[in-house]
Structure formats: C-alpha cells, structure tokens
Amino acid sequence: MGKILGIIGGGQLGMMIVxxxxxxxxxxxxxxxxxxxxxxxxxxxGAEQIIADFKDKNAIIELAKKSDIITYEIESGDxxxxxxxxxxxxxxxxxxxxxxxxxxxxxxxxxxQNSIPVPEFIQVKSILDLERGLEKFGYPSIxxxxxxxxxxxxxxxxxxxxxxQKAFDYFKEKNLMLEKFVPFKMEVSVIAARNTxxxxxxxxxxxxxxxxxxxxxxxxxxxxxxxxxxKAENIAKTxxxxxxxxxxxxxxxxxxxxxxIVINEIAPRVHNSGHHTLQSSEISQFEQHLRAILGLxxxxxxLMHPTIMYNILGPKxxxxxxxxxxxxxxxxxxxxxxxxxxxxxxxxxxxxLVGKQGETIEQLLEKLESLKDKVKITPA
Ligand code: ATP
Ligand code: MG
Numbered sequence: 001m002g003k004i005l006g007i008i009g010g011g012q013l014g015m016m017i018v019x020x021x022x023x024x025x026x027x028x029x030x031x032x033x034x035x036x037x038x039x040x041x042x043x044x045x046g047a048e049q050i051i052a053d054f055k056d057k058n059a060i061i062e063l064a065k066k067s068d069i070i071t072y073e074i075e076s077g078d079x080x081x082x083x084x085x086x087x088x089x090x091x092x093x094x095x096x097x098x099x100x101x102x103x104x105x106x107x108x109x110x111x112x113q114n115s116i117p118v119p120e121f122i123q124v125k126s127i128l129d130l131e132r133g134l135e136k137f138g139y140p141s142i143x144x145x146x147x148x149x150x151x152x153x154x155x156x157x158x159x160x161x162x163x164x165q166k167a168f169d170y171f172k173e174k175n176l177m178l179e180k181f182v183p184f185k186m187e188v189s190v191i192a193a194r195n196t197x198x199x200x201x202x203x204x205x206x207x208x209x210x211x212x213x214x215x216x217x218x219x220x221x222x223x224x225x226x227x228x229x230x231k232a233e234n235i236a237k238t239x240x241x242x243x244x245x246x247x248x249x250x251x252x253x254x255x256x257x258x259x260x261i262v263i264n265e266i267a268p269r270v271h272n273s274g275h276h277t278l279q280s281s282e283i284s285q286f287e288q289h290l291r292a293i294l295g296l297x298x299x300x301x302x303l304m305h306p307t308i309m310y311n312i313l314g315p316k317x318x319x320x321x322x323x324x325x326x327x328x329x330x331x332x333x334x335x336x337x338x339x340x341x342x343x344x345x346x347x348x349x350x351x352x353l354v355g356k357q358g359e360t361i362e363q364l365l366e367k368l369e370s371l372k373d374k375v376k377i378t379p380a
Contacts, residue, residue, distance in 0.1 A: 002029030004029060005021055005028050005031045005068070005069055006031075006033075006067030006070040007047070008070065008071075008074065010037070010041060010042030010043055011035070011073060013073035014033050015042045015044070016275075017042070017073065018045050019286070021290055022046060027294055027296070028290070032067060033048070033049050034063050035051070041337045041339065060078070060082065061081075064089040065088050069092065070082075070089045074269070075102045076148050077102075079095040079098045080095075082098065092246045093244075093249070093269075096244060098245075101267075105121070105123050107265065111266075114238075114242045116238060116242075118262055120137060120179070121177055123177055124178050125176075127164065127165070130143065134161070139158065140158060141180055142157050142158070143157075143176055143179075151214045152214065153213070157181070184256055184257075186207055186222065186223075186254075187207070187208045187254060187264070188232055189218075189253060190232055190235075190236035191206075191249075192236045192251055193292045194245070200237055200298075201298040202233050203281065203285070204301070205253075206218050206222050212345060214311070214313065214345055215273060216310070218273045218309040219308050220276040223361060228255060231261050232255075232261050239251060239266065247269070247293050248285050248289040249267065250269065250270070250274060251263060252264040252265050252266070252267070270289050275309045275335075275350055276309040278352060279354050280303055281300075281303055282300045283299030288301070305355050305356075306355035306361055306364060307354045308364050312325065312336070313345050314345055314346040314377055316344045317344070318342060318377070318379060319344065321341060321342070322348075322377045322379060322380055323378050326374075332354075333354065334349065334351040335349055335351065335352075336349035351375065353367060353368055
C-alpha cells in the first residue's frame, strides 16, 4: 500500500515534488500540502491542501495526523513543532537537521566543526561585535540574517566603515552573523541525496549565475576541471555523511581563484539549481528526494545531456496578471508554476534548454540568448 505524503509548502518546489510523487502510485497514494495561499502551485497538480501558515502549530499537527511521512520545500518551518509531531508521522529531513541548517550561524559552525571548508565567520550580537569582525575580515564583508533569508534578501554587503551603522540598523532586531567576502570565480552547487538507509549520491556540480542576488541561470555541468568537480562532489559527500536525515540537500559553493571550494550554504530541500535534472538526467531531483525519504535505492545521477536552466522572473517594475508564455522548439522544456500574479523578481517558471548530441555549452548559451526575449513577462 502506498503512503500518504505531507509536504510543508506548496510553491513550485512542492508542485514538482507532487508531480514526481504521482508517477510513483505504488509508493505514494495521496499527497497533502500545507500552504497559506489558496490554490497554491502544488494544489493545482493534484495535491489536497490545508490552507494555513507554515508555522501554524495546529495545521502542522493536522498534517502529521493525516500523513504517514512529511517533508518540506521550505526551510523556515518550526523545528520544535515538527519534533513534537514525530510520533504521528515520519519527518524527513529530520527536525534536528532542519534546526541546524535553518540558522546560518549554526549551520556554518556545524560545518566548521566537521572540518568542511566555509568562509570565515563570526556571530554578531552588537555593533561592537560587528566592528571587531570587520577589523578582522576587512572590506568588503557580508552581514547576514541568521534565519529566514532567501534570494539574497537577508544579506548586506559592507564596503566601508561608513556603512557599519546603516548595515546594523537594516536588520533591526534580527540575530546576525558576519562573513568574510569570498572573491569567487564561480558559484557552483551540488544536489546531494541521502536515503533513510544511509546511501548517498550526488548529481554533478552545476554552475549558477545570479542577477540581483537571484538565481538566473544554471549551467549543467559546471565549466570547471574534472579535478575541481571531484573536489566539489567529495565535499558534498562528506557533508551528507555528517548530516543526519534523509532527502535532497542543495549545497551551494564558491570556487575560489585558486580552485579551492568553500560552502556558501546548504538548503535542506530540493533546489532551484537542480531543476535541470527534469530533462538532463535519468532521475529528477524530485524523484530522487522521494526515493530518499521512502528508503528506496537512489537513482542514477549521471548527467545525460548538457543542459541550461533559465528562470522566468517577474519584471522589477510590474505587479499584476501577465500574458501566457509561449515558447516551444526541439529540446526546450517550459515549466510554468501556475502563479496568476507577477511580482518584482518573483519566480514564475523556468525552461530547460537541452543539448543535442555533440552540442557544447557555448553553443547552448548562444541559443539561450535568442530565447530570453520570448519569455519576458508582459502585462495581460
Ligand atoms: P538564496 O539566494 O540561495 O535564497 P540567501 O538569500 O540565503 O540565498 P546567500 O546564499 O547567503 O543568501 O547569498 C546570496 C548570494 O550572495 C550568494 O549566492 C553569493 O553570490 C553572495 N554571497 C553570499 N555570501 C558571500 C560571501 N561570503 N562572499 C561572497 N559572496 C557571497
Ligand atoms: Mg544562497
């Protein structure tokens, strides 16, 4: 008999988990998502929905009572509440792991204690801590909110002493940390999976290009040497072996000018930079995640085709309904997330541009340029 799967969060990541789950009816018989937005993306593809805030204790209890197994697509869940419902439902990744990861300072401390390379960092509780940290790390450095940050919104780059007060005030009462700026030559990520039996697999490193602190493009595979790629995969594997809990983890890294790898951050969930796997690989990150939390053998992560993923974002100066996006062609795979309203830089969809036999990344990048205009969001 299949299990009832509960998902906290029903945005696009939840949506694509639901779509993968529906292809595994022998393992998953029903899906329920918890999301505050009525008719959320995941509910549009066949999940039942509990409409409530992600942190609503009663809603989480209800979800746990109704589900055999719970997972999440966001990392801001209340790990204490999740821990309290573990008797009603299996939760993967585990609330303890979520607790460490969702606080960037605890996460970096945990990695550092396990000898995994991270940028230098300190906790910041006062402006004095901040001044001391800046003396140590120099300029620029990055002040970060420890929790609930996404798309770069919890970061403040401090370029000079004049900005110290402004940066500190920007965060008001939030818990903070300061990090040394890494002059990286590339950002890469490794999508790693660990199943409940301890089996670990990683997808090859991909290259991530950000614009306005938001992921814009992912190039699979990353344009790095085999040696550097191996290094990144090994760091990802070591990380997975020290973290408890099962599921997909998106591990964001910097490649430095000397080809060293340091971890920027880990997401305890499927990751935007893994969307290419929907077409580039035998198994998608979403199916791999389900296999991991269900304790099934993990699938083959070999990259079959070079692929570029391009995010379709809401324009900066517009909020409202938008015209449907139409783009088609051989090896172009469009995925829209069913969001009616565009907002500045909101993730509305993506497409994967898959390389044909013998096609290089450079050729794909050229093709991509001619396609970007076709997915521009315009008012309805
Ligand atoms: P996400 O965009 O993944 O939701 P986030 O809001 O949690 O992330 P981070 O991943 O910490 O923020 O940072 C966003 C971006 O800022 C990084 O992808 C990187 O480009 C830049 N950045 C963060 N920390 C550093 C650092 N120590 N040195 C250099 N650049 C950094
Ligand atoms: Mg990040």
